[in-house]
Amino acid sequence: MGFQLTLPDTLRPRFQESFGSLYRGEGDDAIKKLSKDLGSPTKLISVGDVTTFHLLNLGIIPDILIVDDRTKRVPASDRIVVGTKHKGFTEISVDNPAGVITEDLMDAVRNALNADKNVRIFVRGEEDLAAVPAILMAPEGSAVLYGQPDEGVVLVKITLDKKEQMKDLLTEILKGQAHNSEQIETIRRKLDGYQNH
Numbered sequence: 001m002g003f004q005l006t007l008p009d010t011l012r013p014r015f016q017e018s019f020g021s022l023y024r025g026e027g028d029d030a031i032k033k034l035s036k037d038l039g040s041p042t043k044l045i046s047v048g049d050v051t052t053f054h055l056l057n058l059g060i061i062p063d064i065l066i067v068d069d070r071t072k073r074v075p076a077s078d079r080i081v082v083g084t085k086h087k088g089f090t091e092i093s094v095d096n097p098a099g100v101i102t103e104d105l106m107d108a109v110r111n112a113l114n115a116d117k118n119v120r121i122f123v124r125g126e127e128d129l130a131a132v133p134a135i136l137m138a139p140e141g142s143a144v145l146y147g148q149p150d151e152g153v154v155l156v157k158i159t160l161d162k163k164e165q166m167k168d169l170l171t172e173i174l175k176g177q178a179h180n181s182e183q184i185e186t187i188r189r190k191l192d193g194y195q196n197h
Helices: 009-016 028-038 049-057 078-083 103-114 131-137 160-175 181-190
Strands: 004-006 021-024 044-047 064-067 090-096 100-102 119-125 143-148 152-157
Touching: 004 160, 009 160, 021 028, 028 049, 028 152, 044 049, 044 131, 049 064, 049 078, 049 143, 064 103, 090 100, 090 103, 100 103, 103 119, 103 131, 103 181, 131 143, 131 160, 160 181
Parallel strands: 044 064, 044 143, 064 119, 090 119
Antiparallel strands: 004 100, 021 152, 143 152
């Protein structure tokens, strides 16, 4: 299983702050609004079943999608589950409990970024924190999308500045963890962007 990072409750509000722009609206409406600002990202990464469903519904195909067949911690509807199973994707499955980022999830995101095909990462457990490794690892010029429950969809355009913001949050997360310095070094190295490998 390897190591895992746990997001402490005290940092949850920091994580829930939008790292990008929030596009308000339900379903396709939010995606239609943000699609005007999407441009042609280096990599497009979609996190979450509902966001991914509406993206695919509008014919916008992400390079990587990360889903767990759940929405707001309850099973997603059949329509959504079926709607995120797109034929053009290679499937990777990982175990990742709620509120943590496992080494397996980090590796899956990195492998997907290095793949020259579209990848669907299916998370057994929860993908609520998958945006963290996605933002840290994606090359500059990429875009990460994730849902903000009952509000809309967040679009994060990956810049050096955004990565630094997320690194600061990662440092806060690591402070409270019982990892030894070697593990922390490994975590930082893994999350430091795929172009360094």
